[in-house]
Amino acid sequence: MTFPQRPTSRRTVLTAFAAAATAGAPVLGQLAAAAPAAAATAVGPVEPEEYLTNTALYKDPKLVEGTSYGRRWRRHAWTDSKLSEKADYPRTAILALHGGGIEIGTSELALGIAGYDPGNIAPLDKPLSLPTYDYFLFEGLLSTGNKALHVTSRNCDDHIALSLAGSHLNVLSLHGCQYDQLGMPEPLIWPPSNDPRLAVVGGLNAEFRAALVYEIGKAGFPVVDAFDPTYVARLANFNGSHVTNPCNLTMLGKGAQIEMTTELRQSLFGNYSTRGDRATSWKESNGQFEAFRDACRRAIATVEAGQPIL
Numbered sequence: 001m002t003f004p005q006r007p008t009s010r011r012t013v014l015t016a017f018a019a020a021a022t023a024g025a026p027v028l029g030q031l032a033a034a035a036p037a038a039a040a041t042a043v044g045p046v047e048p049e050e051y052l053t054n055t056a057l058y059k060d061p062k063l064v065e066g067t068s069y070g071r072r073w074r075r076h077a078w079t080d081s082k083l084s085e086k087a088d089y090p091r092t093a094i095l096a097l098h099g100g101g102i103e104i105g106t107s108e109l110a111l112g113i114a115g116y117d118p119g120n121i122a123p124l125d126k127p128l129s130l131p132t133y134d135y136f137l138f139e140g141l142l143s144t145g146n147k148a149l150h151v152t153s154r155n156c157d158d159h160i161a162l163s164l165a166g167s168h169l170n171v172l173s174l175h176g177c178q179y180d181q182l183g184m185p186e187p188l189i190w191p192p193s194n195d196p197r198l199a200v201v202g203g204l205n206a207e208f209r210a211a212l213v214y215e216i217g218k219a220g221f222p223v224v225d226a227f228d229p230t231y232v233a234r235l236a237n238f239n240g241s242h243v244t245n246p247c248n249l250t251m252l253g254k255g256a257q258i259e260m261t262t263e264l265r266q267s268l269f270g271n272y273s274t275r276g277d278r279a280t281s282w283k284e285s286n287g288q289f290e291a292f293r294d295a296c297r298r299a300i301a302t303v304e305a306g307q308p309i310l
Contacts, residue, residue, distance in 0.1 A: 050150045054158040073136040092170040093134040100139025101146030103176030105265035112293040119279035154242040165246045171255035173247040179261040183234040197264035202226040202240030203256035211299035219295040
């Protein structure tokens, strides 16, 4: 059953609970009465509600993995077979929970930060950059309407994504947004004044946030810390602070995420139009993709340097 077919939406349920609390009426009775009497009373087109969890999305018989959506991930093999030596271990994972056609450009950037060519990850033994990082991508594959595949990060229950987060000290999760969603001051505060590119760095790991803000800014991109007192009230919905957000479900209970405006993500590709175009044209961005990718990798290296092998 798709979400527009639901007799009672989550918003309706919450409204009924609020009304019951105010009036003292039985909640179950109000919930029963809360269902719309007929679809004909709706005004305007009905927008599909996002899936409450990944599990709900995966159970929808109208969606087929590999056609409607896809998942790609890699956990690198690490071995310590010597009693006398101390081996390294993977400390950071990269997530794109809304990749593909949902928040466009995040899949390709996640692969780049992880050390791989976004257009050709088949030769996994020959990454573009070292070190490599574990990664997880959830990608919308629909020709249109991929926004309907969005699951709010704090409700992500994909077992692979959560297991990766829980087995690493750090997670960097990549997201896309629109500038006008952020409620930032007008006119645009970035030089030049007509540049709506912006990276908003969130998550509960303050050290990781600081490293990302420093490196991304140094690379020439407009960037703010979502917890900066100047912007904290405006960016409350984009700060990645929820404790069940996978970026914070690390071994340390904290991590980082980056919300990138559409204009910023577009600037990282020569052609932003399709999956195929993005997979190849990241090399045609006048160095912007590489600059952003490498800034994130430097920030990861900074954070990991303070996490010695015990």
